[in-house]
Amino acid sequence: MPGSPEPGSPSRPLELDDDRILPTEPTVRAIAREIFAAVRDLPLISMHGHVEASVLAHDEPFPDPAQLLVVPDHYVTRMLVSQGARLEDLGVPRRDGGPVERDGRTIWRLFCSGWHLFRGTPSRFWLEQELHDVFGVRVQPSAETADAIYDQILDCIGRPDFRPRALFDSFGLEILATTDAPASALDDHALIAASGWGGVVVPTFRPDALVHLARPTWKQDVEELGAVAGRDVSGYAGFLDALRQRREHFVRLGARATDHGHLTADTTPLERVDAERIYAAALSGAVTPAEAEAFAAHMLFEMARMSRDDGLVMQIHPGVLRNHDPAVHERFGPDKGFDIPQPVDFVRGLRPMLTAFGTDPGFRCVVFTVDETTYSRELAPLAGAYPAMRLGVPWWFLDSPLAMRRFREAVTETAGFYNTAGFVDDTRAFASIPARHDVARRVDSGFLAQLVAEGQLRIDEAIETAVDLTVTIPREAYAPRGA
The missing domain is CATH 1.10.2020.10 (uronate isomerase, domain 2, chain A)
Structure with a gap:
């Protein structure tokens, strides 16, 4: 491999500095240690990830x-x-x-x-x-x-103590959310629920394959949706009914949220007749790129309406050009490292959805970005105004110590801490979940310590805030309706 060390290079010890990532200035570091001590062993709340439920359903080595x-x-x-x-x-x-x-x-x-x-x-x-x-x-x-x-x-x-369920327990996971296709029968989730094991594993409704009409398998995916839902999806009304039916099934098996990956943040709704026409064109294979883009935006609006009605928290993470290398996607499929961020206009894009539902007490949404330029200019002001919206913390390309620190610096003065949604690990690598949460807790402890050192917070307030960021805020952000 290019750049590899010379053969025979000496082995190095693997040691963890207990102060890693904490601020280096001695006074601030001492404060950060005190704050971090209050949160380092708190439960892990993993509400946005991609570990397969089958791993925990079958509990195989x-x-x-x-x-x-x-x-x-x-x-x-x-x-x-x-x-x-x-x-x-x-x-x-x-x-x-x-x-x-x-x-x-x-x-x-x-x-x-x-x-x-x-x-x-x-x-x-x-x-x-x-x-x-x-x-x-x-x-x-x-x-x-x-x-x-x-x-x-x-x-x-x-x-035995390294099997998935044993690790789940030893990691201190309070809840783990998976990511699931609407047509999934969720048999693994049902198996977990019936097993008598105490771990909480819940599905997340991810409808991307059904709302992006230009995807090569779109028609096949819609037909599968109709078959599983027992609905006639030959028309737009039946399509919406099938989506509602599947969302209800997810809720019955404990789902807390939906998950939406779109290229843009556009939520402009279509007139009903236009949505029906574009849906029919897609079924016949005659949809245009412009129509497909408009339909995707419309469906984000419709998904917001459904979340208002059924209580599922709507997670939106736009701004990533998926499968940048077509050859890699064709050979290996999605999520293979070739998704690349691009700029997003949240102010105009989210305005239709927030105008309709942003102050509705029945609606909750969490908005993520990998476009850092929008933090202070767009997302923090939006989250600081609309009660239905919370700002998702750094995710994917930004879930790193420096980027997390930049996030807190950019958004806190406008949105505060309590209009954010808690850390998400967004991982398929099960064993990495505790480490990812640990990094976030260290970054937040360091940021809060700086506020204490500068006289902006008392130490007791900083510790209380750190605990809230770690467990209280994510529990509240993803709590089932009525909880």
């Missing part, structure tokens, strides 16, 4: 270290690919079932040989803490240490 820590984590694979590795060599499955590396040890060696590539990235923070705290690893990954670390983790995951 993880197959090997590569499948646990490398293959499902596009933060890891995209860095290695950017330095010349191939997704096939990292074990990422191909859509056509074509050959990819199956040997976990080979994949692990490739990952370890590229360990230096993660210096300065949040992935390095997460991976170090996973290896050190969860698996007891005490040397840094490298070509020389790869096999020993692999064997150590392999030994761990063969034990």
